[in-house]
Amino acid sequence: MTTTTAQFRERATIALEDVRLQQALDGATGRFATARQAALAAIPWADELRDHFKAIRAATLANLAEHLQTFERQATAVGTHVHWAQDGAEACAIVTEIAQRHGVTLATKSKSMATEEIHLNAALAKAGVRPVETDLGEWIIQLAEEPPSHIIAPAIHKTKEQVAELFERESGRPQSAADIPALTAEARRMLREQFLAAGMGISGGNLAVAETGSVVLVTNEGNGRMVTTAPRVHVAIIGIEKIAPTWDDAAVWLSLLARSATGQPMSIYTTVITGPKRTAALDGLPDPDGPEEVHVVLLDNGRSPLVGSKYEEVLQCIRCGACLNVCPVYREAGGHAYGSPYSGPIGAVISPLLFGLDKYPALPHASSLCGACQDVCPARIDLPRMLLELRADLVTQGIAHGSEAVLEGSVSLAMRSERVWALLMGMGRVGQRPLLKNGKLALPERFNPGGERPLPALAKKSFHDLWRDGEV
Amino acid sequence: MTANRIALFVTCMVDQIMPEIGVATTRLLRRAGFTVEFPMAQTCCGQPFFNSGFRAQALPLAQRTIEILEPYEAIVIPGGSCTGMIRVEYPHLLQDNPRWYYAARRLAAKTFELSEFLCKLESDDWRQSTANCQETVTYHDSCHMNRILGLHDEPRRLLQAVGYTIAEMEEADRCCGFGGVFSIRLPEVSNAMTAEKLRQGRATSATTLITADPGCLMQMRGMRRNDDTIQIKHLAVALEEAITGKPWSME
Numbered sequence: 001m002t003t004t005t006a007q008f009r010e011r012a013t014i015a016l017e018d019v020r021l022q023q024a025l026d027g028a029t030g031r032f033a034t035a036r037q038a039a040l041a042a043i044p045w046a047d048e049l050r051d052h053f054k055a056i057r058a059a060t061l062a063n064l065a066e067h068l069q070t071f072e073r074q075a076t077a078v079g080t081h082v083h084w085a086q087d088g089a090e091a092c093a094i095v096t097e098i099a100q101r102h103g104v105t106l107a108t109k110s111k112s113m114a115t116e117e118i119h120l121n122a123a124l125a126k127a128g129v130r131p132v133e134t135d136l137g138e139w140i141i142q143l144a145e146e147p148p149s150h151i152i153a154p155a156i157h158k159t160k161e162q163v164a165e166l167f168e169r170e171s172g173r174p175q176s177a178a179d180i181p182a183l184t185a186e187a188r189r190m191l192r193e194q195f196l197a198a199g200m201g202i203s204g205g206n207l208a209v210a211e212t213g214s215v216v217l218v219t220n221e222g223n224g225r226m227v228t229t230a231p232r233v234h235v236a237i238i239g240i241e242k243i244a245p246t247w248d249d250a251a252v253w254l255s256l257l258a259r260s261a262t263g264q265p266m267s268i269y270t271t272v273i274t275g276p277k278r279t280a281a282l283d284g285l286p287d288p289d290g291p292e293e294v295h296v297v298l299l300d301n302g303r304s305p306l307v308g309s310k311y312e313e314v315l316q317c318i319r320c321g322a323c324l325n326v327c328p329v330y331r332e333a334g335g336h337a338y339g340s341p342y343s344g345p346i347g348a349v350i351s352p353l354l355f356g357l358d359k360y361p362a363l364p365h366a367s368s369l370c371g372a373c374q375d376v377c378p379a380r381i382d383l384p385r386m387l388l389e390l391r392a393d394l395v396t397q398g399i400a401h402g403s404e405a406v407l408e409g410s411v412s413l414a415m416r417s418e419r420v421w422a423l424l425m426g427m428g429r430v431g432q433r434p435l436l437k438n439g440k441l442a443l444p445e446r447f448n449p450g451g452e453r454p455l456p457a458l459a460k461k462s463f464h465d466l467w468r469d470g471e472v
Numbered sequence: 473m474t475a476n477r478i479a480l481f482v483t484c485m486v487d488q489i490m491p492e493i494g495v496a497t498t499r500l501l502r503r504a505g506f507t508v509e510f511p512m513a514q515t516c517c518g519q520p521f522f523n524s525g526f527r528a529q530a531l532p533l534a535q536r537t538i539e540i541l542e543p544y545e546a547i548v549i550p551g552g553s554c555t556g557m558i559r560v561e562y563p564h565l566l567q568d569n570p571r572w573y574y575a576a577r578r579l580a581a582k583t584f585e586l587s588e589f590l591c592k593l594e595s596d597d598w599r600q601s602t603a604n605c606q607e608t609v610t611y612h613d614s615c616h617m618n619r620i621l622g623l624h625d626e627p628r629r630l631l632q633a634v635g636y637t638i639a640e641m642e643e644a645d646r647c648c649g650f651g652g653v654f655s656i657r658l659p660e661v662s663n664a665m666t667a668e669k670l671r672q673g674r675a676t677s678a679t680t681l682i683t684a685d686p687g688c689l690m691q692m693r694g695m696r697r698n699d700d701t702i703q704i705k706h707l708a709v710a711l712e713e714a715i716t717g718k719p720w721s722m723e
Contacts (some may be wrong), residue, residue, distance in 0.1 A: 012661050016664050188526050288635050332664040332668070347497075365657050366661075368647045368655075390525070411529075412525060412530070415515040415538060418515055423567075449663070451696070453659065456690050456694065458488050462488050462491055464512060465491075468512070472495050
């Protein structure tokens with residue numbers, strides 16, 4: 001996947017012309033944003049909590065290798081198999097190898113952006129393993145064969161009519177869009193069969209806690225627990241940055257995650273996975289439930305080069321999606337315009353960083369730099385600054401168009417002399433005369449940005465002229 | 473605040489497209505008792521280049537702007553975005569060169585957005601009269617002014633001081649869609665953002681939408697229909713109209 005300016009414009013235009021999508025986007029992002037605001041307003045020390053969390057994330061990243069090694073040691077001690085994957089291909093190979101070793105043909109999945117990032121489903125299918133998404137939103141977009149359009153609400157772009165149609169095709173029974181409880185009951189029924197038949201469960205991990213070697217999953221539908229307990233094997237894929245050194249750190253993390261994402265104080269299920277089931281006592285407590293084997297794949301995929309770079313701060317992200325809900329660009333263009341599993345402001349920053357700036361040259365510019373994202377980020381990540389840095393990288397790496405460089409260079413040069421600039425503007429004043437209408441340039445529509453916004457005309461006299469002529 | 477030599481930095485957009493904003497700003501400052509100077513060498517602060525990633529092209533403009541504005545005791549700008557560029561981004565842009573860095577820091581400390589400057593004054597001579605206009609207006613928070621400079625209350629305080637009633641939009645701080653070159657690069661999305669802003673403006677009881685940033689003004693005017701129910705004005709012009717009790721005129 002790539003996203004050039006032309007591609008972004010094309011995809012955004014499709015979204016802009018889709019009235020129902022616009023309503024769905026407005027409604028859902030507005031509800032999330034309002035709920036987030038209320039949830040944070042309910043804790044008087046929310047600002048301090050966010051400052052504290054930022055400090056925790058920064059300190060963790062400063063010693064990331066050490067915390068990862070602690071996690072590996074502690075997880076191994078409770079019987080978890082820890083794997084390291086340098087990139088997506090390696091992670092996919094690890095997971096398919098585990099599946100094949102256990103003769104798995106069906107794997108249930110709980111929602112995971114990391115697996116979207118590495119296109120695990122395609123790799124599994126190729127290896128003869130059928131992956132079934134069990135998060136309702138993820139399942140809907142899997143049935144529709146589409147990528148997610150929101151970090152926490154992947155099917156935000158789908159209407160209930162479209163969902164009913166997908167379910168009808170999958171179940172072979174008629175479904176009614178008017179009866180949403182019936183639709184969810186149908187989903188539950190169809191997915192229940194998969195939960196019971198699956199040989200392997202695949203999850204992401206909202207965070208990993210180093211001191212106990214635990215993986216923490218945050219879900220609302222309960223599907224995460226089914227995926228991680230019912231099958232004989234559980235594999236969790238987690239980005240290496242999502243590590244909390246201690247449970248004290250994790251507590252701060254969890255107190256901000258759901259509040260920022262959906263406005264809930266906590267999500268319905270917070271699941272902690274510390275190794276496979278065991279009959280022998282560990283810390284005096286036997287744990288007879290759960291899978292026989294637990295694997296954790298620590299995914300790098302472009303993250304470690306960011307450590308110590310000017311972009312390190314972006315690794316503080318916990319994928320709550322709050323920045324998407326307040327982004328005026330995302331709220332109009334929708335998630336698919338970005339052409340990446342990660343959309344919105346955070347997607348505009350991490351997609352080029354993880355997958356290549358040359359592949360996503362439009363994304364650093366897919367922002368008006370309004371700063372609403374930074375306002376709501378639980379880690380207060382300075383996303384506008386990162387976008388500016390990426391834009392500068394586009395220029396220094398020669399990815400920006402040559403014609404643009406020529407234009408920027410010549411205008412800047414002209415502006416270095418007030419006389420040259422005044423001369424050019426004076427020429428523009430004369431040249432625009434035949435085109436003037438109500439103080440705007442009456443150009444054919446195709447010359448108006450977006451076809452609907454006439455460009456402003458130059459004033460009869462510049463402020464310089466007025467001042468010089470004593471008219472101020 | 474007392475300052476003898478204050479300079480007006482009008483911004484390149486006001487200079488070339490909306491000079492009346494510069495005139496209104498000068499009138500407000502003169503009424504407040506200042507001798508306003510206009511350094512004729514000024515052109516652009518360099519923000520369009522900086523925001524597009526062309527830092528090498530922004531740098532000489534930043535340096536010459538610093539040199540041009542250095543001699544003055546205070547600099548007033550009728551725009552939050554350009555003020556933010558000088559106050560916050562110049563020190564970033566010039567951080568590797570100590571001489572320029574400190575010059576940038578010195579300039580940053582004495583550069584003010586118009587409403588911020590007027591609110592810092594001890595006297596309210598700037599409004600001089602018993603200005604008491606009855607109009608209901610709505611105010612659009614431009615992003616950089618609100619988020620980078622933290623100027624949210626100041627423009628509202630001035631508007632209320634001359635008698636305007638403010639009817640707030642649903643999301644006064646939602647971006648108007650301008651974003652500099654963004655409005656040209658992704659025009660469809662930019663226009664949709666502006667349409668949403670104007671929709672929110674029209675949904676209030678206000679007859680005029682006021683903003684303190686020339687960029688937002690230009691963008692919103694571009695999407696305003698000729699028969700629109702809402703006017704769009706710059707803060708300085710709106711204040712002058714209320715103070716003089718007359719529609720804006722360059723005379």
